[in-house]
Amino acid sequence: MAEIAPHRHCVVCGNAIGSEESFCDELCESRFRSAQRKQQILFAAFIILMALILFLPSIIKMSG
Numbered sequence: 268m269a270e271i272a273p274h275r276h277c278v279v280c281g282n283a284i285g286s287e288e289s290f291c292d293e294l295c296e297s298r299f300r301s302a303q304r305k306q307q308i309l310f311a312a313f314i315i316l317m318a319l320i321l322f323l324p325s326i327i328k329m330s331g
Contacts, residue, residue: 273286279295290296 274283275286275288276282277284277291277295278289279299280291282291284291290299
């Protein structure tokens with residue numbers, strides 16, 4: 268059986284890459300960074316929404 272050289276796969280597209288790399292090219296890296304940024308924005312929006320849901324009734328009750 269043939270031995271395969273140590274390698275990893277691109278986290279975006281799955282292409283084989285060197286064992287020290289994470290992305291196969293700059294396009295995959297920019298796609299990953301963009302998706303990561305979008306996920307962080309959605310998470311922040313979720314936290315803000317949950318805080319409003321939890322604290323808004325008590326704030327309204329205190330002012331009323």
